[in-house]
Amino acid sequence: MTQATDPACTTRVPFSFELYPPRSDAAASALHATIDRLAAAGPEFISVTYGANGSSRGSSLEVLKYILAATAVEPMAHLTCVGSSHTEANRLIREFLDAGIRNFLAIRGDPPAGVLETEPFLGDLKSAGELVQLIHRVQAERVPYQESVIPGLPQARSVKTEREKVRIAVAAFPNGHPSSRSTSQDIDTLLAKQAAGANLAVTQLFFHADHYLSFIQRAREAGVEFPILPGIMPVTSPTRLRRILELSGEELPSELSIQLEVEPTDEGQREIGTLHAVRLGNELLAGGAPGLHLYAFNQHETVLSVLEGCGVLGAQNRTPTLSHPAFANTVKESV
Numbered sequence: 293m294t295q296a297t298d299p300a301c302t303t304r305v306p307f308s309f310e311l312y313p314p315r316s317d318a319a320a321s322a323l324h325a326t327i328d329r330l331a332a333a334g335p336e337f338i339s340v341t342y343g344a345n346g347s348s349r350g351s352s353l354e355v356l357k358y359i360l361a362a363t364a365v366e367p368m369a370h371l372t373c374v375g376s377s378h379t380e381a382n383r384l385i386r387e388f389l390d391a392g393i394r395n396f397l398a399i400r401g402d403p404p405a406g407v408l409e410t411e412p413f414l415g416d417l418k419s420a421g422e423l424v425q426l427i428h429r430v431q432a433e434r435v436p437y438q439e440s441v442i443p444g445l446p447q448a449r450s451v452k453t454e455r456e457k458v459r460i461a462v463a464a465f466p467n468g469h470p471s472s473r474s475t476s477q478d479i480d481t482l483l484a485k486q487a488a489g490a491n492l493a494v495t496q497l498f499f500h501a502d503h504y505l506s507f508i509q510r511a512r513e514a515g516v517e518f519p520i521l522p523g524i525m526p527v528t529s530p531t532r533l534r535r536i537l538e539l540s541g542e543e544l545p546s547e548l549s550i551q552l553e554v555e556p557t558d559e560g561q562r563e564i565g566t567l568h569a570v571r572l573g574n575e576l577l578a579g580g581a582p583g584l585h586l587y588a589f590n591q592h593e594t595v596l597s598v599l600e601g602c603g604v605l606g607a608q609n610r611t612p613t614l615s616h617p618a619f620a621n622t623v624k625e626s627v
């Protein structure tokens with residue numbers, strides 16, 4: 293990568309955002325304005341979530357297409373395997389690739405409401421790793437290898453890999469996936485995703501930097517090589533905190549919880565959540581995190597304040613680079 297030698301680039305801290313698809317026309321146009329503001333900050337990518345059973349297929353793709361058409365930022369499509377046959381998953385991936393999407397977050401997805409984790413709910417693809425493999429395979433089938441003659445050796449043919457590249461991220465769980473039996477199972481799952489062809493991971497939210505940093509150490513010792521971006525969720529109200537703990541199964545961060553509960557104003561709560569996220573972001577960067585991934589909740593103000601507080605929206609960070617050196621090994625040919 294030529295950027296690796298650019299001093300401005302090597303000091304730049306990459307960051308990225310997650311959005312969810314809008315649920316109404318009004319929300320869609322508000323989201324476009326949010327995307328414009330987030331894109332102007334120069335993220336590496338903006339990811340868009342996907343409803344567990346495909347419920348948001350159309351609206352997720354619309355948001356991804358907007359990012360592609362209206363900004364210079366790479367969109368990243370979350371895709372899940374829940375309930376799909378092999379043929380349906382194949383068709384879905386092809387549709388996203390045909391729309392120009394080259395970055396994916398491949399996830400298994402959760403059981404639909406009312407269905408237990410122990411009941412059969414998945415479909416043909418049983419894990420995120422299988423989805424990673426399928427994305428690579430569909431891309432390989434869409435864009436076959438091109439043969440070319442080697443100059444001076446007309447009988448010999450070289451195989452040129454002219455394929456467009458795909459980046460496939462996966463989920464990682466510093467405090468363990470709720471259905472994991474042990475911490476080693478989480479690391480083994482990550483290794484299986486790496487073997488399947490994943491080249492980046494984004495973590496579930498967490499509240500303490502040492503949870504992420506010790507997880508990274510264990511992952512590296514086990515042989516996980518790709519960058520693992522910490523996912524930071526600024527928690528700006530007690531209601532939001534309760535909701536995300538319910539969804540993620542994370543333990544209650546008692547200090548933050550008490551601060552939010554005793555603060556009477558919305559503005560004050562927003563400030564508490566922002567400051568907590570800033571402190572976490574700074575500790576992660578000091579500990580060697582390769583960048584920051586912010587759960588934006590379809591709003592720009594809080595996440596941009598967090599990045600500003602972490603000192604990563606300075607002049608050297610303003611130029612968007614689509615392949616920051618920290619992610620140098622995350623985009624590769626499909627195999």
Ligand code: FAD
Nearest residue numbers: 341342344370399400401402419420463469471472481496
């Ligand atoms: P997997 O990696 O397949 O693993 C899930 C669990 O199964 C782990 O405990 C693993 O150890 C275990 N496991 C996997 N394979 C095996 C095996 N062969 N044998 C035994 N155990 C196994 N959900 C959505 O619906 N839409 C989204 O857009 C979305 N975005 C997300 C973004 C991020 C950054 C994260 C962290 C999660 C997201 N989720 C999303 C939630 C995700 O779908 C759930 O957490 C899901 O339960 C796990 O997905 P996974 O990809 O980690 O699954």
